[in-house]
Amino acid sequence: MNLKQLAHMLALSQTTVSRALNGYPEVNEETRRRVMDAAKRHGYRPNPSARRLATGKSGMIGYVLPTGAAVDIDPHFVEFLSGLGDYARAHELDLVLSPADADDQETTYRRIVANRQVDAVYISSPGPADRRVALVNTLGIPFIVHGRSEGSGFDYPYLDIDNEGAFREAARLLVQxxxxxxxxxxxxxxxxxxxxxxxxxxxxxxxxxxxxxxxxVCSVVMTEENGYRATRRLLEQDDAPTAIACSSLIMALGVVRAVRDLGLTIPGDVSLIAHDDVFPWLKPENFSVPLSTTRSSIRLAGARVAERLAARISGLEEGARGEVWPVDLVVRGSVAGAPG
Amino acid sequence: MNLKQLAHMLALSQTTVSRALNGYPEVNEETRRRVMDAAKRHGYRPNPSARRLATGKSGMIGYVLPTGAAVDIDPHFVEFLSGLGDYARAHELDLVLSPADADDQETTYRRIVANRQVDAVYISSPGPADRRVALVNTLGIPFIVHGRSEGSGFDYPYLDIDNEGAFREAARLLVQxxxxxxxxxxxxxxxxxxxxxxxxxxxxxxxxxxxxxxxxVCSVVMTEENGYRATRRLLEQDDAPTAIACSSLIMALGVVRAVRDLGLTIPGDVSLIAHDDVFPWLKPENFSVPLSTTRSSIRLAGARVAERLAARISGLEEGARGEVWPVDLVVRGSVAGAPG
DNA sequence: AGAGTCTTCCAAAGCGCTTTGGCTGTTTCG
DNA sequence: CGAAACAGCCAAAGCGCTTTGGAAGACTCT
Structure with missing residues (x-):
């Protein structure tokens, strides 16, 4: 059932039917009702390929997925996706993942923009002066950055959590x-x-x-193993720390294991606070010693990013508005006064 | 730069240019070379929307993503995706995730097929007589099932690992x-x-x-917490088991924690074997007691699924071929002779 | 009553590609 | 040598939608 058939069936022109369906004003309300009705009854769905060709809009949001044998997708991604999908479903948006060579994402961004494959994109895990942000900004496609990219020299729309504030508060507590x-x-x-x-x-x-x-301080890819190694290194040195702040629950698993391997205890010898992105499958309160955390649901962020992308696509949101979410500090058993 | 302009520039018809580019035989080799050359020089890329409208092919593979507030996406998904993306990139395939209400995926499957939004789909985590498999089979779109659905009453193409064999061997070792x-x-x-x-x-x-x-035996959603609870329940009963087989590394974290909480040891009191899908961020050899596992890279499976989907799209693969991968049994410190 | 203004609808021209059906000139073969 | 076969190209018709530029009729206003 396509537009032509539907129009013929209603003894109307394709123009009128199309306008009736898309909510244009220049059509009689009764006619519109008739059209809407017939469309529903016959299960008419406009062909997206045709619509896309005519309008250039695809009804999809895009994400360039860095891939490669040596590239691991962050497990946080799936939680973010959960939130994104949840919102997108309610608004009939699909998500297209365009795999790209991790070292050359630019080509892929250019392609999906030039081809008008998606109406908007989001960028995640940006670094300082991130090239993707600059690129997407000049390409002129609606976008939102999940995270921030400092030193770019221009403003852009983003959603980020207050990472600095979160770790400041965590550290302040430990100092106190x-x-x-x-x-x-x-x-x-x-x-x-x-x-x-x-x-x-x-x-x-x-x-x-x-x-x-x-x-x-150590900066590493956030795996359990790296958490373990970092902790061993820290605790085996001369002026070993008495408190550790850790950027992920997964690394915290390694921290806990290392502390135990060294015959030390949490929080007796070492206090620990980790950042929790809120996974359904690994919860800080279930650590052998309940873990104090800075908590922020990455899933909610996914939903919010989708919401803002939808708003930008439909022109409801404009400009370079940044949005920073506060982070909860949740104190549990893994922190205590400094030993000695 | 579109086809019309390119054709005009070469003083050829659109027909000939199109055919030259798409490798049809009825065009002189020299002409083809000229066309290919000009296309490359001017960076001509056929508009996918137009091509899609004309051919009905989209160059994308689809996945219906169950979503909802109560629905969690499996963290395994991201690893599978890694492999899938890796292959897809090399073949210029994009992946479109269509979020669907977890309780009504049928509507979404019908939509993406009717709209020809994707050339093929894959289905994951099927259950017995899975309705999605039956649906997709009748809808007539190329597909591959990752996993198996028994009792469907028809054959279909799938890729699965030998779960039965893996756990049979694991159990056999424990019995031995x-x-x-x-x-x-x-x-x-x-x-x-x-x-x-x-x-x-x-x-x-x-x-x-x-x-x-x-x-x-307990069947639960595979979270750390559920692993813990199940283990507590098992070990606190009268005829507590002396060996546990566990379906995921994440649950195994909970198992280990529970065993420790009960003042027991692995493998002294309890032997443990878990299934390992090979995550980069959590490795069985790094458990406090190195974990014996049945191992199969879900990432490799993702790549293989993509490969087979591509083959089916291009007609290279047909029929209901099932493919079952053997699973490695990797013995580490977490198993020992039965106590007593 | 005539000019202007709405309202409501339509025919047709895209969007950029693929593919059908045919046309021209050259080669092959009985 | 004439018919048949073939190689190589083209014009035009889709694919199914949106949107432009009217047009017809009803209505208002002077």
Whole structure:
């Protein structure tokens, strides 16, 4: 059942039927009703390929997926996707993942924009002066950045959580508890969130006249194994920290294991606070010692990004509005006063 | 730069240019070369919307993503996606995720097929007589099932791992080590993989005249917390098992925690084998006691599914060929002889 | 009553590609 | 040498929608 048939059946022109269906004003309300009715009754659905060719709009949002044998997709992605999908479903938006060589994403961005394959894109895990953000900005497609890219020299729309504030508060709490030697086990510091978190810790320490020693901070890909190794390294050095801030629950698993392997305890010897993106399958309250966390649902962020993308597509949102969400600090058993 | 302009520039008809570019035979080789050359020089890329409208082919593969506030996307998904994307990139295929109400995926399947939005789809985590498989089969779109759906009454193409064999071998090893009371902490038993794994364990036990008691098997969503709870329940009952087979590494985290909480040890009191889908961020060899596993890379499966989908799209693969991959049994420190 | 203004609808021209049906000139073969 | 076969190209008709530029009729206003 296509437009032509429907129009013929109603003894109307395709023009009128199309306008009736798309809510244009120049059509009699009764006619519109007749058309809507017939469309529903016959299950008419406009062919998206045809519509796309005519309008250039695709009803899809895009994401360039970096791939490659050495590239791992972050498990956070799936939670973000959950939220995104949840919103997108309610608004009949599809999501297209365009796999790209991790080292050459530009080609793919150019392709999907030139081909008008998607109406908007989002970018995640940006780094400082991220090239993708600059590119997408000049290409002129609606977009939202999940995270921030500092030093780009222009404004852009983004959604981020207050990573600096979160880790500042976490560190401040630890300092208040008497800790003087803090350590930070961070994510890859080519990403802004890691930079912000480090800044947050440094600021909190500075406020009490303390510093974060070079040997007390490590930036690694957030795996359990890296959490373990970092912790071993930290705790086996001379001025071992008495408190650790950690950028992910998965790494925290490794931290806990390392602490135990060294015959130490949490929070007796080491206090621990980790960032929790809220996974359904791994919860901080279920750690052997319940884990204090800075908590922010990445799933909610996914839904919000979808919502804003939809708004930008339909012209409801414009400009370079940045949105920063506060982060909860949830104190559980893994923190205590400094030993000694 | 569109076809018309390119044709005009070459003083050829659109027909000839189109045919030259698409490798049709009825065009002089020299002409073809000229066309190909000019196309490359001017960076001509056929408009996919137009091509799609004309041919009905989209160059995309589809996946219906169940969503909803209560629906969690499996973290395995991201690894599968990694492999899929890796292959898809090399073949210029995009992946479109169509979010659907988890309780009504049929509408979405019908839509993406009717609209010809994708050239093929894959289905994951099927259950017995899965309705999606039947639906997609009748809709007549190329597809591959990742996993199996038994009792459908028809054949279909799939890729699965030998879950039964894997867990049979795992259980057999435990029995050989003298264990008489095994337990299985399984995934949701509405999914075929869980059924197969249980069957594998039962067969291995039966071969030695043993059985799997009802109180020794649990089917739960695969979270750390559920792994913990199941283990507590198992080990606190009267005829507690001395060995546990577990369907996922994430659940195994909970198992380990529960065993420790009960003051027991692995493998002293309890032997443990878990299935490992090979995550980059959580490795069995890094468990406090290195974990024995049945191992099969879900990422490789993703790549293979993409490969077969591409083959089916281009007509290279046909029929209902099923493919079952063997699973490695990797023995590490978490298994030992039965206590006592 | 005539000019202007709405309202409501339509024919037709795209959007950029593929594919059908045919046309021209050259080669092949009985 | 004439018919048949073939190679190589083209014009035009789709694919199914949106949108432009009217047109016809009803209505208002002077």
């Amino acid at each position: 508890l008497g800790h003087r030697r803090l350590a930070l086990i961070n994510g890859d510091n080519r990403e802004t969130f890691a930079i912000h978190r480090e800044r947050g810790v440094r600021r909190a320490l500075a406020a009490s006249g303390l510093t974060l020693g070079d040997s007390h | 080590l003298g264990h008489r009371r095994l337990a299985l902490i399984n995934g949701d038993n509405r999914e075929t993989f869980a059924i197969h794994r249980e069957r594998g364990v039962r067969r291995a036990l039966a071969a030695s005249g043993l059985t799997l008691g009802d109180s020794h």
